[in-house]
Amino acid sequence: MSEIEWDDSLSVGVDLIDEQHKMLIEKLKDLSNDLRKGHEQDKILKTLGFMIDYTDFHFTAEEKVMAENDYPELEDQQQQHAEFKATLDNILLDLREDGPTDELAKSINVFLLNWLITHIKGTDQRLGTYLNEKGLAK
C-alpha cells in the first residue's frame, strides 16, 4: 500500500483539491509506514493525529467549496465524510486500547486507502466536473 502515489488519474481538475488530496495520501502513507516499521504506539498516535487533523481540514475546505457553489451533492458528501471521520475515530480508539495490531494495519492499508481512492475517483471527480463545467474551478 505504501506504493500508492498520486497520479493524474486521481485529479479532480481543481488545483486546491488536488493538492489537498496529495497531502492526504502522504499522511496515509506515513501512517502505513509507521505501522509497517513497527514504530512505537506514541509515534503512531501522533501520525494518526496528523492524519485526522488534516482530514478534518480537507473535508471542511471541500464542503465549503460545495456550499459556496450550490453543489447538489453536498449532503451526500457530508455523509460520506462523516463516515470516514467516524472510521478514523474508531481506529484511534483501537490503537489506544490494543496498540498497533496486524488487524489495525490491515484496516489502514486496505480500508482507508480504498475508501480514499474510490471517493476521489467517484464522488470528488464529479464535484470537479461540476465546478469546471460551471467555470467555477479555481
Ligand SMILES: [Fe+2]
Ligand atoms: Fe476529497
